[in-house]
Amino acid sequence: MTDLAGPVAVIGTGLLGTSVALACRASGLDVLLDDLSAEHLRTATGLGAGRPLRAEDRPRLVVVATPPRHLGEAVAAALSDHPDAFVTDVGSVKAAPLRVVVDVDGVDRYVGSHPMAGSERSGPLAASAALFDGRPWAVTPHAAARPDAIEAITRLARVCGAVPVVLDPEDHDLAVARTSHLPHLAAVLVAGRLAGAPSAHLALSGQGVRDVTRVAASDPVMWQQILGANSAAVLGLLGEVQKDLARLIEAVAGGDDDALGDILARGNAGTAAIPGKHGGPSTPTASVFVSVPDHPGELARLFGDAGDIGVNIEDVHIDHDPGRPVGLTELVVEAARADHLLEALESRGWTTHR
Numbered sequence: 639m640t641d642l643a644g645p646v647a648v649i650g651t652g653l654l655g656t657s658v659a660l661a662c663r664a665s666g667l668d669v670l671l672d673d674l675s676a677e678h679l680r681t682a683t684g685l686g687a688g689r690p691l692r693a694e695d696r697p698r699l700v701v702v703a704t705p706p707r708h709l710g711e712a713v714a715a716a717l718s719d720h721p722d723a724f725v726t727d728v729g730s731v732k733a734a735p736l737r738v739v740v741d742v743d744g745v746d747r748y749v750g751s752h753p754m755a756g757s758e759r760s761g762p763l764a765a766s767a768a769l770f771d772g773r774p775w776a777v778t779p780h781a782a783a784r785p786d787a788i789e790a791i792t793r794l795a796r797v798c799g800a801v802p803v804v805l806d807p808e809d810h811d812l813a814v815a816r817t818s819h820l821p822h823l824a825a826v827l828v829a830g831r832l833a834g835a836p837s838a839h840l841a842l843s844g845q846g847v848r849d850v851t852r853v854a855a856s857d858p859v860m861w862q863q864i865l866g867a868n869s870a871a872v873l874g875l876l877g878e879v880q881k882d883l884a885r886l887i888e889a890v891a892g893g894d895d896d897a898l899g900d901i902l903a904r905g906n907a908g909t910a911a912i913p914g915k916h917g918g919p920s921t922p923t924a925s926v927f928v929s930v931p932d933h934p935g936e937l938a939r940l941f942g943d944a945g946d947i948g949v950n951i952e953d954v955h956i957d958h959d960p961g962r963p964v965g966l967t968e969l970v971v972e973a974a975r976a977d978h979l980l981e982a983l984e985s986r987g988w989t990t991h992r
């Protein structure tokens with residue numbers, strides 16, 4: 639049970655909307671769903687995310703999860719259609735939708751928000767109730783927002799398992815330009831060098847290139863809209879990266895080891911600056927690689943053994959070599975526990991590598 643008052647209406651039953659709906663359902667809330675696409679609505683309903691919204695319904699909270707471009711209009715419509723409800727949106731940019739609704743009646747019931755979780759996939763079939771677990775969820779009140787509206791949206795973030803972080807809309811947009819939009823563009827540029835590359839080169843793709851490029855598989859239309867809505871902040875950072883790239887080219891071309899060392903060390907400092915789960919300091923992690931036979935139940939046995947050994951798995955990657963009857967599984971664990979895990983897995987008969 640939760641102290642968030644329902645029913646909760648979700649407008650837009652794609653990846654984000656259906657994930658919010660499933661998380662609210664898991665907390666026992668009534669959830670009402672709406673989407674322009676009858677197919678997405680049917681799929682989300684079939685997944686148990688809620689039932690279709692009817693004209694006579696009176697939601698207490700409306701979550702707008704439509705694509706970025708017309709979010710402001712969708713929020714304005716929700717404020718007018720549901721005069722008893724608090725309204726939020728989960729869009730990736732916050733100042734642009736606020737500009738559209740700032741003079742709309744009932745805007746004091748609106749507080750923007752942005753879960754910092756998602757994936758490169760879209761649509762309801764990619765949704766998960768666990769999508770937001772332990773992730774930051776920005777709550778971005780504007781000057782006229784009612785305190786009870788801010789409280790309701792903060793509770794929504796908690797109901798979804800996320801960690802609310804309150805900041806103003808403009809500051810939010812600067813923050814995500816750095817932590818989300820620039821990383822996305824870096825992934826796109828690197829992935830762009832792979833398109834059309836010789837297959838003999840691509841055959842050497844390991845985990846590094848997959849890590850760096852994963853988000854480049856995202857919906858280009860959604861990203862055009864996100865970047866268009868936050869172009870000033872993104873342009874500022876692209877200008878800085880342009881200077882860095884010029885310095886990097888000069889260092890590589892001139893064989894300048896010191897300059898190259900500085901650039902690489904700054905990268906180390908940047909990764910160390912990313913906070914750990916729940917906003918705490920980052921905990922150094924290390925990888926233990928395990929060869930897992932390609933049989934049903936083997937991964938479950940590996941995870942079970944790691945659990946018995948008492949080591950928490952922070953992340954996992956599986957690299958499957960089609961030519962061999964084993965998969966290489968990378969277990970990312972707290973660095974201080976990696977040696978213990980490796981030895982304990984070896985003693986249980988697993989083949990491990992560091």
Ligand SMILES: NC(=O)C1=CN([C@@H]2O[C@H](COP(=O)(O)OP(=O)(O)OC[C@H]3O[C@@H](n4cnc5c(N)ncnc54)[C@H](O)[C@@H]3O)[C@@H](O)[C@H]2O)C=CC1
Pocket residue numbers: 649650651652653654655672673674675678703704705706709712728729730731752753754755756757758759760761762860864
């Ligand atoms: N994809 C991601 O990883 C993240 C996305 N966001 C934001 O969440 C929002 C939704 O993104 P996704 O769920 O990924 O997109 P999606 O494409 O999976 O879902 C969008 C849904 O909205 C529906 N829709 C479009 N216009 C509508 C309208 N006027 N009324 C009702 N339904 C409408 C579409 O049919 C679709 O089902 C976007 O604004 C995006 O910026 C935020 C965090 C992460």
Ligand SMILES: O=C(O)C(=O)Cc1ccc(O)cc1
Pocket residue numbers: 729730753754755756757758818853
């Ligand atoms: O897939 C990932 O790791 C993401 O970071 C997805 C994502 C996309 C857009 C957002 O506004 C927030 C998160």
